Structure formats: structure tokens, C-alpha cells
Amino acid sequence: xxxxxxxxxxxxxxxxxxxxxxxxxxxxxxxxxxxxxxxxxxxxxxxxxxxxxxxxxxxxxxxxxxxxxxxxxxxxxxxxxxxxxxxxxxxxxxxxxxxxxxxxxxxxxxxxxxxxxxxxxxxxxxxxxxxxxxxxxxxxxxxxxxxxxxxxxxxxxxxxxxxxxxxxxxxxxxxxxxxxxxxxxxxxxxxxxxxxxxxxxxxxxxxxxxxxxxxxxxxxxxxxxxxxxxxxxxxxxxxxxxxxxxxxxxxxxxxxxxxxxxxxxxxx
Amino acid sequence: xxxxxxxxxxxxxxxxxxxxxxxxxxxxxxxxxxxxxxxxxxxxxxxxxxxxxxxxxxxxxxxxxxxxxxxxxxxxxxxxxxxxxxxxxxxxxxxxxxxxxxxxxxxxxxxxxxxxxxxxxxxxxxxxxxxxxxxxxxxxxxxxxxxxxxxxxxxxxxxxxxxxxxxxxxxxxxxxxxxxxxxxxxxxxxxxxxxxxxxxxxxxxxxxxxxxxxxxxxxxxxxxxxxxxxxxxxxxxxxxxxxxxxxxxxxxxxxxxxxxxxxxxxxxxxxxxxxxxxxxxxxxxxxxxxxxxxxxxxxxxxxxxxxxxxx
Amino acid sequence: xxxxxxxxxxxxxxxxxxxxxxxxxxxxxxxxxxxxxxxxxxxxxxxxxxxxxxxxxxxxxxxxxxxxxxxxxxxxxxxxxxxxxxxxxxxxxxxxxxxxxxxxxxxxxxxxxxxxxxxxxxxxxxxxxxxxxxxxxxxxxxxxxxxxxxxxxxxxxxxxxxxxxxxxxxxxxxxxxxxxxxxxxxxxxxxxxxxxxxxxxxxxxxxxxxxxxxxxxxxxxxxxxxxxxxxxxxxxxxxxxxxxxxxxxxxxxxxxxxxx
Numbered sequence: 001x002x003x004x005x006x007x008x009x010x011x012x013x014x015x016x017x018x019x020x021x022x023x024x025x026x027x028x029x030x031x032x033x034x035x036x037x038x039x040x041x042x043x044x045x046x047x048x049x050x051x052x053x054x055x056x057x058x059x060x061x062x063x064x065x066x067x068x069x070x071x072x073x074x075x076x077x078x079x080x081x082x083x084x085x086x087x088x089x090x091x092x093x094x095x096x097x098x099x100x101x102x103x104x105x106x107x108x109x110x111x112x113x114x115x116x117x118x119x120x121x122x123x124x125x126x127x128x129x130x131x132x133x134x135x136x137x138x139x140x141x142x143x144x145x146x147x148x149x150x151x152x153x154x155x156x157x158x159x160x161x162x163x164x165x166x167x168x169x170x171x172x173x174x175x176x177x178x179x180x181x182x183x184x185x186x187x188x189x190x191x192x193x194x195x196x197x198x199x200x201x202x203x204x205x206x207x208x209x210x211x212x213x214x215x216x217x218x219x220x221x222x223x224x225x226x227x228x229x230x231x232x233x234x235x236x237x238x239x240x241x242x243x244x245x246x247x248x249x250x251x252x253x254x255x256x257x258x259x260x261x262x263x264x265x266x267x268x
Numbered sequence: 269x270x271x272x273x274x275x276x277x278x279x280x281x282x283x284x285x286x287x288x289x290x291x292x293x294x295x296x297x298x299x300x301x302x303x304x305x306x307x308x309x310x311x312x313x314x315x316x317x318x319x320x321x322x323x324x325x326x327x328x329x330x331x332x333x334x335x336x337x338x339x340x341x342x343x344x345x346x347x348x349x350x351x352x353x354x355x356x357x358x359x360x361x362x363x364x365x366x367x368x369x370x371x372x373x374x375x376x377x378x379x380x381x382x383x384x385x386x387x388x389x390x391x392x393x394x395x396x397x398x399x400x401x402x403x404x405x406x407x408x409x410x411x412x413x414x415x416x417x418x419x420x421x422x423x424x425x426x427x428x429x430x431x432x433x434x435x436x437x438x439x440x441x442x443x444x445x446x447x448x449x450x451x452x453x454x455x456x457x458x459x460x461x462x463x464x465x466x467x468x469x470x471x472x473x474x475x476x477x478x479x480x481x482x483x484x485x486x487x488x489x490x491x492x493x494x495x496x497x498x499x500x501x502x503x504x505x506x507x508x509x510x511x512x513x514x515x516x517x518x519x520x521x522x523x524x525x526x527x528x529x530x531x532x533x534x535x536x537x538x539x540x541x542x543x544x545x546x547x548x549x550x551x552x553x554x555x556x557x558x559x560x561x562x563x564x565x566x567x568x569x570x571x572x573x574x575x576x577x578x579x
Numbered sequence: 580x581x582x583x584x585x586x587x588x589x590x591x592x593x594x595x596x597x598x599x600x601x602x603x604x605x606x607x608x609x610x611x612x613x614x615x616x617x618x619x620x621x622x623x624x625x626x627x628x629x630x631x632x633x634x635x636x637x638x639x640x641x642x643x644x645x646x647x648x649x650x651x652x653x654x655x656x657x658x659x660x661x662x663x664x665x666x667x668x669x670x671x672x673x674x675x676x677x678x679x680x681x682x683x684x685x686x687x688x689x690x691x692x693x694x695x696x697x698x699x700x701x702x703x704x705x706x707x708x709x710x711x712x713x714x715x716x717x718x719x720x721x722x723x724x725x726x727x728x729x730x731x732x733x734x735x736x737x738x739x740x741x742x743x744x745x746x747x748x749x750x751x752x753x754x755x756x757x758x759x760x761x762x763x764x765x766x767x768x769x770x771x772x773x774x775x776x777x778x779x780x781x782x783x784x785x786x787x788x789x790x791x792x793x794x795x796x797x798x799x800x801x802x803x804x805x806x807x808x809x810x811x812x813x814x815x816x817x818x819x820x821x822x823x824x825x826x827x828x829x830x831x832x833x834x835x836x837x838x839x
Contacts, residue, residue, distance in 0.1 A: 046536070046537045046540040048541065052540060052541040053331075053538065053541040056334050056337070056345070057331065057334060057345045057346045057349075082527065082529070084524065086525065087404065087408075087526060087527070090404075090408050091408075091526075091527070095416075175536075176540070177539065177540070177544075178545050181321065181546075184320050184321070208320060265541065477682055477684045478684060478686065480647050480684065481678075481680065481684035481685075481686070482686075482698075483647060483673065484647065484673060484676070484677070484678040485673075485677075485698035485747070485750060486670060486703075487697070487701055487702050488670075488701070488702070491701045491702070495686075495697055495701065496686055499688045500686075500687065500688055503688070
């Protein structure tokens with residue numbers, strides 16, 4: 001399985017490189033292409049509270065709010081293209097959609113895509129198992145071969161764990177909820193994920209989980225990712241982000257700091 | 269002189285066979301049963317005590333059906349929509365991979381070297397690549413080149429209402445037609461290689477003598493294949509085809525990796541949105557089981573029918 | 580080279596050009612030389628019985644006549660058509676030549692009637708109704724019209740072989756090849772098949788039979804052919820063949836199969 005995962009990673013990388021070196025059809029002025037098409041095509045993966053389904057099966061979330069408003073301001077419709085997160089960059093490079101919204105800016109990603117100015121700040125938080133990790137000193141005690149971390153595959157938090165706790169074992173899962181479940185079941189010591197998940201899970205499972213720290217372990221910023229070579233689009237988006245700073249902040253607070261949306265969402 | 273042979277002639281009679289021995293459990297059976305129950309019980313107990321999980325099935329149900337807020341109509345929600353896509357992928361996938369399998373399988377048994385080589389190359393290439401890797405290669409390197417050239421979305425947009433209706437029955441949401449067709453092709457090209465091997469084995473399972481009989485009667489090569497070889501080959505292929513088509517249904521979940529919105533993909537969304545991972549997984553596993561189980565029953569019935577036709 | 584060969588064998592009833600002509604035919608299976616310099620003329624209406632030990636090339640010889648086997652050297656002409664790679668020639672010859680196999684080779688998935696109808700409709704383009712009528716008339720000739728709607732698997736071996744004969748006759752061939760037609764049958768069924776073949780001979784059909792049924796051969800054949808190790812050793816009318824075989828090989832073979 002491990003070999004397969006690696007092969008898989010390699011494939012995606014190869015796909016990215018190949019597609020990046022020979023960009024697909026959507027060349028030329030990207031903004032004009034969008035306006036001519038009358039549709040802004042946005043790729044994203046489901047990730048609470050960025051993008052999730054309400055009980056009607058419709059998409060809601062911070063990212064959805066942002067894309068909807070941006071498209072409206074551009075005078076076009078928005079076409080939401082839910083995409084498996086594993087292949088989302090190759091999909092962008094292959095021209096399946098115009099932009100990925102809400103992608104954490106990292107150096108390796110910057111080599112493949114261009115980012116706009118950040119419009120959101122996120123932090124990776126930690127939750128730990130009371131049974132396994134109560135006696136461990138944060139953070140030095142966790143850098144131990146006996147300690148197991150859990151995280152969702154492919155997100156920035158995994159990278160952070162590898163860098164800061166190199167001796168610990170890292171187990172990656174396809175889904176955040178499973179990563180948290182492993183810690184609740186005392187199969188892993190601690191789990192890292194973008195806030196607000198660590199907070200919410202700890203609140204829901206007070207007898208099993210605790211927070212070694214409420215500080216962000218790492219912080220990251222998110223922007224829109226688009227194919228390289230579209231400076232006019234970057235400029236346009238940056239301008240839009242600048243003009244809508246307050247609105248973005250208000251939406252971010254709503255989705256990340258409150259649970260007012262909880263009754264709309266399917267999660268309980 | 270030899271004495272006359274005396275033959276005792278008895279009344280010819282027949283009677284029914286003695287009653288069958290009733291089924292009964294041997295001690296070995298009992299031990300086996302006990303072991304099986306213990307295993308199941310142990311897993312159940314572990315799950316109950318060790319897995320600390322608050323089961324909550326109620327959050328799944330809204331995702332089966334929803335009521336339209338405006339009209340009040342019942343409509344399929346995510347899981348059912350995904351299931352419908354999976355069903356379409358399965359049915360169309362069987363047809364398309366069946367066609368690919370027949371063509372390549374025939375090429376593999378052809379008398380012409382070039383055809384045999386092409387057939388073998390296809391089968392060998394696909395059979396020796398892990399399905400997941402194939403899905404990605406196909407999606408990013410092959411489909412990305414073919415689909416824009418086809419301009420499917422534009423053609424569909426310009427098509428007449430009847431064609432649009434027909435297509436929507438076949439592929440579901442027309443806005444996602446490219447997405448669906450890529451998934452279908454990916455699945456069919458992959459499974460076609462396995463079906464081709466089954467077809468090849470099926471054709472080769474028909475005795476050479478049958479072909480000679482057809483030849484000697486003056487039937488053309490095509491007619492020999494169509495009327496003599498295929499009917500017999502199909503019967504021999506049924507059990508293997510059943511397995512392969514069940515495999516196809518399960519493989520259809522792989523195309524969720526490239527964002528084809530079938531059952532697994534939708535289930536993933538529901539998992540993330542509800543945070544009810546295990547409930548969704550188990551529920552979806554149940555649906556796949558029902559699908560595959562029904563298909564295997566269908567094939568059992570077909571096999572029985574095919575057997576009847578000989579006797 | 581042709582001077583070295585044994586003299587060509589002519590059928591006693593030969594009139595004009597032979598119906599079937601084999602000249603210098605050679606055939607190999609890999610390194611195995613299966614047919615060696617075969618020369619044979621068969622006239623229309625002739626009844627040939629070919630015998631010889633197993634592996635002597637009898638079956639291969641008749642299988643070359645409708646190109647179920649390809650000969651490697653020499654020339655085979657059937658009713659004026661030269662057998663070569665040309666598929667039209669092959670098709671033309673197969674239209675003229677019917678064949679009955681040791682294992683019957685009926686199509687197990689088709690009823691007896693369908694077995695007889697299929698090739699008529701597909702290869703001869705006979706309308707189905709006529710084809711069925713003809714099939715029934717030949718099934719009557721082989722005395723099993725009542726089995727028409729059964730599947731081959733429901734019939735005895737003898738019945739199956741008679742259906743196979745009827746199936747071939749439906750194509751109205753000019754010559755019938757029999758490849759050990761009774762070898763796979765239980766003893767009590769051999770007679771019913773031989774009777775049908777005897778009737779067929781009486782009707783004037785050209786027949787080439789590979790068989791060990793020497794009683795049948797004496798009664799029906801006008802020429803006996805003895806083969807050994809791929810060669811035709813001897814060919815003669817049955818009267819001379821059985822009473823005064825020329826070669827020692829023939830004599831030995833006859834003594835072996837006639838002794839019981």
C-alpha cells in the first residue's frame with residue numbers, strides 16, 4: 001500500500017510537471033476567457049467549513065460564499081466543480097477549471113501554480129488523546145518514536161508534523177474524521193488539523209480529547225491558485241481581495257469562529 | 269450337444285430410489301460453526317467496547333431523498349444521485365467493456381499476427397498496471413487530450429430536445445456529461461482488457477472440431493464465429509463474466525479519484541459534511557453489496573437457463 | 580522425381596476426367612511427414628474405402644480434400660477447382676464436399692433441425708421454409724424425423740451420427756467424406772449408421788470412407804485403398820484386395836483386422 005501511495009504521488013507529480021510544461025487550451029487572457037464563457041469555473045474539495053453540503057445537498061461554506069460573490073462582481077455565473085483533493089492541482093493545470101479557491105500557500109505548490117494575495121488566515125491546531133498523551137510535555141515530549149500523529153493526507157498540517165516532530169510516527173488518512181477517530185480510540189496520540197476542527201472535536205469528546213495547546217501549531221494563508229502565466233488575472237483578483245477585505249473578514253469569522261451555520265449544515 | 273441355456277425371466281419392474289440420508293452435523297461441522305460464531309462475536313464485542321464511537325445513523329437519511337423547498341416534490345439527494353450515476357456507469361460500462369472485450373478477444377484469437385499483437389499489447393499493458401494508476405494516467409494524459417477535441421458539451425447544448433432527453437436518461441445530469449463519459453471510458457477501457465481475456469478463453473474453449481464442422485458445411489468464417497463459436501463460447505464465459513462485471517461495479521468507485529460524481533464520491537462528500545464516517549462507509553458498502561449480489565444472482569439465473577437450452 | 584512415384588491409382592469406373600485428382604501431394608506436421616507423394620484419381624460416383632493402421636495418413640488425406648488441412652506440396656483438384664490459398668476456391672470446393680466426422684461434431688446448442696438448417700440458410704441462402712422442408716426430408720432418409728426438435732445431447736451416438744449425415748446431405752454435396760464414422764459408436768449402433776451409408780451408396784453418391792468396417796467395404800466399395808506411413812501402398816477392387824493383396828504390409832494388416 002505504501003508503495004502504491006508513493007507511486008501514486010509520483011504519478012501526480014509527473015502529471016503536474018507534464019501539464020505545467022505544456023499548458024492546456026485555456027491560454028491567452030484568462031479573464032477574457034472567463035467573461036466570454038460567462039462562467040467562472042472553480043475547483044475545490046469538500047472540507048469543513050470551506051465547502052460542505054447542506055441537508056439539501058447544496059454546497060455551502062466560506063469558499064462558496066467567496067466564489068459566489070467574486071463571480072457576481074465579475075458579472076458571470078459560477079460553476080462549482082467539486083474535485084478529489086488528491087488530483088486537484090493536475091486538474092487545474094489540465095484546464096478543467098479556472099482556479100482553486102482556498103488553497104494554503106506552500107513553496108512546493110508555488111512551483112506549480114500562481115497564488116493571489118492571501119485572503120484568509122488559517123491555523124493548524126492540535127488535539128490529543130487523554131489516555132495516551134496526558135503525561136507528555138508539549139511540544140518536546142511528542143518528538144518521540146513512541147508517539148503517533150494522525151492527519152488528513154495532503155494537507156499542510158502533515159508537512160508541519162514531519163518538520164517539527166521528526167521522530168514521531170505520522171499516519172495519514174483520507175478523511176479528517178477518521179484521523180480524529182483514531183485519537184479518540186487511543187490508536188494515535190495526537191491529531192492535527194486546520195482550525196476549527198480540533199476545537200470542535202475536543203468539545204464534542206471532552207472525556208477522550210484535550211488540547212495540549214490552544215495556540216496554532218503552524219499558521220498558513222490561503223489564496224486562489226491559478227495556472228502560471230496569468231499576471232493580469234492575479235492583479236484583478238488581488239484588487240478584488242483588497243476591495244472586499246472587510247466582507248472577507250466578516251465571512252471568515254462567521255464560518256471559522258462561530259457555529260451559527262451548524263443547523264444549516266448536515267453535521268451535528 | 270450343449271444343454272440349452274436357461275434364462276430366468278423376471279418381471280421387469282422399477283421402483284423409486286431409497287430416501288436420501290438426512291443432513292446432519294458432524295462434530296467437525298459443530299466446531300467450525302462455533303469458531304465462526306466466536307470470530308463474529310469477538311469482532312462485534314471489540315467494536316462495541318474498544319471502538320469509542322457514538323453511532324448516529326440519522327444524519328444519513330436526509331441524503332437519500334430530499335423535498336424540494338419550492339415545489340415540495342421528493343427528489344434524489346446526494347447518495348441516491350450518486351447511486352444512479354454508479355448504476356449508469358455499471359450498465360453502460362458492461363456494454364462498452366463487453367464490446368471492447370469482444371473486439372480485442374477476437375483480435376487475440378485472429379489468424380493474423382498484427383491483430384494478435386495489437387490485442388496482446390492492449391491486454392498486457394492494462395493488466396499489468398494498478399487500476400488506480402491507470403485511472404490517473406487515463407484522466408490526465410488521455411482524456412484531457414480527447415475530450416476537448418470532441419467538444420461534447422457544445423454538441424449536447426446544441427442537440428435537439430429528444431436527443432437531450434435520451435442522453436439524460438443514459439448519463440444523468442447533462443452538465444456533467446464530459447465528466448461522466450470520461451469515467452465511463454476509463455472504466456470500460458480498463459475492464460475491457462479483462463473481458464477480452466474472458467472472450468479469448470471462451471472462444472478457445474470451443475472445440476476445434478466445431479469450427480471444422482462449420483467449415484466443412486461451407487459456412488463463412490464470420491458465420492462460423494457468429495452461429496457456432498459465440499453461442500457456445502458465451503455459455504462457457506458466463507461464470508467468468510459474472511465475476512468481471514461484479515468487479516466492474518466495485519471498480520467504478522475508483523473513478524471517484526478523478527472526481528466522477530458517483531456513489532463513492534458523493535459518499536465522501538456526505539462523510540465530510542456530516543462527519544459520520546463509519547455510518548456512511550457501512551451504508552455505502554451495503555449498497556454495493558446489494559448491487560453486486562443482485563448481479564451475481566442474475567448471472568446464476570442466466571447460467572441455469574443456458575444449461576437448460578442444451579438438454 | 581515423378582518417375583519415382585508409384586503408378587497413379589485410377590478408379591475402375593473412371594470415365595472421363597477424374598472428379599477428384601491428387602497429384603504428388605505431400606503434407607508435413609512439423610517434422611512428421613504425414614502424406615508422401617500421394618497420387619489419386621476418383622471418378623464421379625466412385626466408392627472408395629481407405630484403410631490402414633492408425634497414423635498412416637488416411638484421415639489427413641481426406642481432410643486435405645476439403646482443406647481442413649493444407650497440403651504443402653502437390654496439386655489437388657476437386658471437380659475442376661484447384662485447391663489453394665484462394666478462399667473462393669476453398670468455398671467452392673466445400674460447397675461440393677460433405678463431411679462426416681468420427682465425433683459427429685453436431686452443434687450442441689442447436690436442435691437437430693437447426694443443425695440441418697443453419698448452413699443451408701447462411702451459406703446457400705435457401706429460404707428458411709425450404710431449408711426446413713429439405714432438412715425434414717433428409718432426416719426421414721436417415722430415419723429419425725421424430726428427433727427433429729431435440730438437442731444433440733439427447734440423442735444416442737448412432738442417432739447423432741445419422742443427423743450429422745443428414746446435415747451434410749442437406750447441402751446437396753457431390754461427394755461425401757466419412758472420417759471413421761463408426762469408430763466412436765457402441766457396437767449396437769454401428770449397424771444403423773452403416774445401413775444409412777449403404778443406402779447413400781446405392782443412390783449413386785460419390786463416397787470416400789475411412790473405416791475399418793471391412794464387411795461394409797466388401798459390400799459397398801468399388802476401390803479399396805491401403806495406406807501405411809503416409810503412402811498409398813495398394814489400391815484395388817475389393818475382390819482382388821481381400822483375396823490376393825499384392826503387398827506384405829497389406830496382407831499383415833488384413834490378417835490383423837479380419838482375425839477376430
